[in-house]
Amino acid sequence: MQAGVAVQLREVVLRDKPEVLRDASPKATVPVLVLPDGQVLEESFDILQWALSDYEQGTWRPAEPSGLRELIAHNDGEFKRNLDGYKYPDRHLEKSREEYRAAGELWLAELDHRLMLSPYLAGAHPGAADIAVFPFVRQFVNTDAEWFATTGYRALSAWLTAWLASPLFISVMNKYVPWQPGDEPMVFPSP
Numbered sequence: 001m002q003a004g005v006a007v008q009l010r011e012v013v014l015r016d017k018p019e020v021l022r023d024a025s026p027k028a029t030v031p032v033l034v035l036p037d038g039q040v041l042e043e044s045f046d047i048l049q050w051a052l053s054d055y056e057q058g059t060w061r062p063a064e065p066s067g068l069r070e071l072i073a074h075n076d077g078e079f080k081r082n083l084d085g086y087k088y089p090d091r092h093l094e095k096s097r098e099e100y101r102a103a104g105e106l107w108l109a110e111l112d113h114r115l116m117l118s119p120y121l122a123g124a125h126p127g128a129a130d131i132a133v134f135p136f137v138r139q140f141v142n143t144d145a146e147w148f149a150t151t152g153y154r155a156l157s158a159w160l161t162a163w164l165a166s167p168l169f170i171s172v173m174n175k176y177v178p179w180q181p182g183d184e185p186m187v188f189p190s191p
Helices: 019-024 044-052 068-086 099-117 128-143 145-149 154-165 166-173
Strands: 007-009 186-188
Touching: 044 068, 044 128, 068 099, 068 128, 099 128, 099 154, 128 145, 128 154, 154 166
Parallel strands: none
Antiparallel strands: 007 186
């Protein structure tokens, strides 16, 4: 939406993955973007970079200030692993749910500190880093919102609340009918 790029959307139910998803990406996780030349992008940040590659306006360019790629990599790596263990402790038995939460909270504290210094992760304006990090923070917080409310992360909480109320977030949270082979292509965002 932000970059003005339209794609064909195929909503999938992960517990009933269509074969075409498995064919495109052996990982069979989402998101997956199959480009017109057949190249497959399987990581959220790679898709974000692709979508913004020709975007020249504003602050949403993927080449953001130093350190933000590392921030996103940490978020998509270590923090995501702790999030998964916290959300699904029965699938991640290496540590207890509380240990995963404590490890993830270290990241929340770091983000809160960064957001005390500026309203967005890259400074004064929203950008690709915010969009890359926000969904994972949202999931972590939603795992136990009552606990999060007791943490005192005021800057992180304000940032999260602002993103949850943003027209951009609201516009992408529509529910879609799961895709079936033979369905008419659904263009997103709709023209």
